[in-house]
Amino acid sequence: MTLPPASALTARPVLDFPSAHVAAAMTRSFQGYFVPMLFDAASFERRFRGEHLDPAASRLWFRGEELVGVVFIARRGWQSRVAAMGLVPEFRGQGLGRTMLGSALEEARQRGDHTMLLEVFTVNEPAIRLYERLGFRRVRQLLGFRREAGVAAGTAEVLTEIDPLELARAVLRETEEPQPWLSSGETLLSATKPTQAFRLHHHAYALVRPDAGR
Incomplete structure (x- = not known):
């Protein structure tokens, strides 16, 4: 296979495509990724609506008519x-x-944005090197937890299902430091069914969002 020079690439805004096309492009661009990324049109819209994805600033990249990759940009204020x-x-x-990310950064500068944020898995060293070469700096480390289905839990607690809007308001009310984009109250405000929210007494909250096929 002959690889294209960067100058052979073209980009088109997500705005030009139906959601099903964009969801399929994202799924293909994340094939074999650390975390499975499988989207259909409904799960794509549900996921990115709350993140404030800007379809005019987000891009699908091509060589001719062949998909090369995606860069999705979310925006809030500056x-x-x-x-x-x-x-x-x-x-x-x-x-x-x-080339793809550099183009997104230049467009952000032209818009007058003050900052560009991103998150990356710590094991994804090639991506981290790219981001640091482009001027990104590390500001904090986020932690995630996983438990396999069927593993016995501890003492059972009764959860109360609540309106997801109640959870979003609790996050906005109770947190002072800026929260990660995905778990901020601004993102959670958009949660609607089939996403579900739960409360354990008034001390802990959980949001369960279905993805395509799971």
Whole structure:
């Protein structure tokens, strides 16, 4: 396969495509990723509506008519965030991500945005090197937890299902430090069914959001 130079790439805004097309492009661009990324049109819209994805600033990248990858940009006020960036497997490791993300950064500067945020898994060292070369700096580390289905839990507690809007308001009310984009009250305000929210007494809250096929 002959790999394209960066100058051979073209980008089109997400605004030009139906949701099903964009969801399929994202799924393909994240094939083999650390965390499964499987989207259909409904789960794509449900996920990114709350993140304030800007379809005019987000891009699908191509070589001719062949999909190369995606860069999705979310925006709030003077901040932008790389909501998703991925390349289809055959175009990875060729330095094309630098062109794609560099273009997004230049467009953010032209808009007058003050900051661009992103999150990356600590094991994704090639991506971290790219981001640092482009001027990103580490500000904090987020932690995640996983428990396999069927593993016996501890003492059973009765959860109360609540309106997701109640959870969002609790986050906005109870937190002072800026929260990660995905768990901020601004994001949670958009949660609607089939997403579910639960409360354990008035001390802990959980949001359960279905993805495509699970």
